[in-house]
Structure formats: C-alpha cells, structure tokens
Amino acid sequence: MLGDMPSAGIVIIGDEILTGKFVEENAQFLIGELRALGVELRRITVIPDDRDDIAATVRDASARFDHVFTSGGVGPTHDDVTIAAIAHGFGTTVYRHPELEAKVRGYWKDKLADANLRLADVPEGSELVYGKDLVWPVVCYRNVYILPGVPSLFRRKFVDIRDRFRAAPVTAARLYVDAEEGELAPHLDAIVASHGGVKIGSYPRFSETDFRVLLTLEGADPSQVIAAYEALASRLGARVVRREPPHSVG
C-alpha cells in the first residue's frame, strides 16, 4: 500500500477467459489506466459465470477496495448472471430501471426482443453514472462499476467516466543493474529498512544483453522516492548500467 492512494480491484467474469476462447483484454487495459490515474490496483480476479462465486467475490472486493470494476455477464442471454449475482451478494433485488428501459426501447424500437429488456435490469439501489456519453450510462452499485465484457465497449465506457477516479500521480524510478539478485539482496534490504515509504521491486531477466536485474522504486511522496533512488544508486555504483530517474507517472 502506497500512502493514501485510492485502491481498486477488478473482477473479470467469464468462462470464455478461463477456457481460453478469448484472451483477457479488459484487466490488461485497466492496469495502465489505473496506473496513470494514480489508483493502486490491488487485485484482479477472473471467475466463471457462476452466481454464488460472483456474489461472494464482488462483495469481498467492495469491502476491501475504494473502487471495484467488473467485466462481463451483463447481456441478455442465460449465461449473463452478473446483475442478479451482485444483487444477491448485497442482499438486494434486481430492479428494472425505468430510465434504462426507456433507452432500451428507444434503441430497438419495433425490433425489441423480450430478452433485450434484461439490459435495463440493475441491482436495486444502483446509480446511473454519466460521463460525456449521454446515451448509455455506467451502472454503479455502491463502489462497484458494472461494465460489459466486450473489450471495445468496456474501454469506451471506462474512458467515458475515468476522470472521476483521478488521484495524485505515483512517482517511479528504475535502475537496470548488471549483477545477480543474490549479490543485490543485502543492498536492497538496507534501503528497504531505511526508506519505508518507497516500494522496491527486484526482477531478474535472463534474455537481456546489458543488464541482469531490473530494480523499480515507487511511492506517493516524490521526495522519498528521490532519496531512496539516490541512496540505492550510490550503493550499487558501476553495477548500474542504465537508469530512469524519478518521474511522475500518468
């Protein structure tokens, strides 16, 4: 946890991801978005289209994180159970929202199939969140933003409302080091012990030509990141072959 950064969790709902029918794109997209917004992503969970699993997973994420984003299971067919599952998880009921029902009827007009009206169903007590797209809002129950699984729609809807999540940017830095992790460990231990507000990561790479370990530093307070970066670079001296000095992300 980095200082007072807001936290987030992502729940990807979809048999199609777990069985490899489609490659996961929505969490992958949100990772970069949340990073740039200064929101700390703390968990991604990919689960099946199963009511009880969705209910328990979303309720748990809602209690732990400031913002929760779900992907998938919001269409008109039998395998779309996200709305009912979230309602169940919070002990509320499914409610056909009049504002959404009017939009659904207006969109399909005389071609409306009965099943399409399920697109107007929300957990009772949901808020409709509008961004610049005044036609289709995002359904939000408490701190849970319920987004569609089709990647183009997921992205469009998130981008439309993302400004409401913007927080202070994180400060990050990198050192690319030509040494083994075993040799670096005592130096890292010393910096970690003396720079509590900075998160330090150590990542060995075996396919790079000029470095063996990537060291990353980041934190909410720029001055703490700068101090840790300078102290670590100074300890490692000529072992550092490349660097990215502290900079604001996003």
Next chain:
Amino acid sequence: MLGDMPSAGIVIIGDEILTGKFVEENAQFLIGELRALGVELRRITVIPDDRDDIAATVRDASARFDHVFTSGGVGPTHDDVTIAAIAHGFGTTVYRHPELEAKVRGYWKDKLADANLRLADVPEGSELVYGKDLVWPVVCYRNVYILPGVPSLFRRKFVDIRDRFRAAPVTAARLYVDAEEGELAPHLDAIVASHGGVKIGSYPRFSETDFRVLLTLEGADPSQVIAAYEALASRLGARVVRREPPHSVG
C-alpha cells in the same frame, strides 16, 4: 463445473503485474495448457507481494480446487515472500531443504551469495516433484505447486511436470450465428433447460463481418455435447453461418 473434471486455480503473485511493469504471461500460458490437459480452470487471482494476502489467497484456493499453481515471489530478495507466506497460511514453518541446499551450493560453488540459499527454503512438509529435468524439481506443498514468476522458467518447469495433471479431454463445439443475442436468448434457454451436462456460452462480437454472435458448447460427455449441438443448430437453421462440430480438445 463440468462433470468430474479435475479443477484448478492460479495465483499470480506480483506487484509488477498490477502496476503494469510486465504483462502477465504465466496465467495466459496455463489457460491453454490446462485446457489441453482436461483440467477445468476455475479462478485466476493476481495479488501483490504481500504476506497476508498470499497466505489467505493460496489457502483458500488449496481448499477449493484440486490443483493450485502459484507464480512469483520465490527469488532471493526482500520482495520474495511467497514461501514464508504459504508456510504462514498453512500454519507451518519455513524449512531449508537439504536436497535443495546441496543443489544451490553446487550451482553457485564459490560464487554463492548468502541470499541465494533462500532458494533452498520451502514450507516444511513440501514435496520435491521431479519431471524429466533431474536438476531442479518443482516445490509442492499439499496441492500447491510453487512456480517462479520469470515466464521462461515458469513455462519450462510446468511443462516438465504437466503429465501428472492429464485428465479426460473436454468435448467442444461452436456455432457462428448471424442474429442478435436478444433473438437467440429463448432458443438458448430451451437448450440449456434440456441439456444440463453441457455448458453453453453466448458471445456477441461487433467487429466481425459474417457473424454477430459466437455460441460455444462444451462438456465432459461427448454424446451430450453432440445432442445439444444438433438440437441448437436445428433450432437456429439458416442463422448459423459457420460451425465447428463437436471435437475433443487437447
């Protein structure tokens, strides 16, 4: 849940994934492997390098699924806390395994850094699982296979031991349909109601030229999948523009 298929969960441990420093590759790889092995993947969780979070998440997955695979957090630096966390989660201790210690000492010889000996640490009670690679085994605690996060190592180690997970292959089929989901919903409901052993998925696509919805069918029993496939294809008639008849996966 598909009949008696063995189940699996994946726990990806790594701040570097949640902050977008590296793209997730290991769960993505295992999805295809488990699918081909006839193992039903039921959950992927991506969590930070945090002892309590790892302990609770792995313990939960171990109780729910037949096989659990973890990725990451097993190196010699301060941010490698997976072994201690799993030991903590199961109420056991960290143990320096003599067989692994001998391998670590033999590998580094007089270049051994103290921190490298952490690579010989396992949760007390772990089994060393050997495949064809007789040098480095996989550490397994109960049903939890503890794998490294570096993708090339993760893949090599999993492939080395994968035959022990092989089960009966799933049977799958596809129908590509030129219709909207709202129109398909009642047909799908009818087939779902009469073919309980077959899982049916409905996926709208907006960027394809010849179809609007992909319908997938799969199950452990080939004859049930064939029956559901034929019943559904017959109901949809000329709406089906392409098809993949039932076939064994893997």
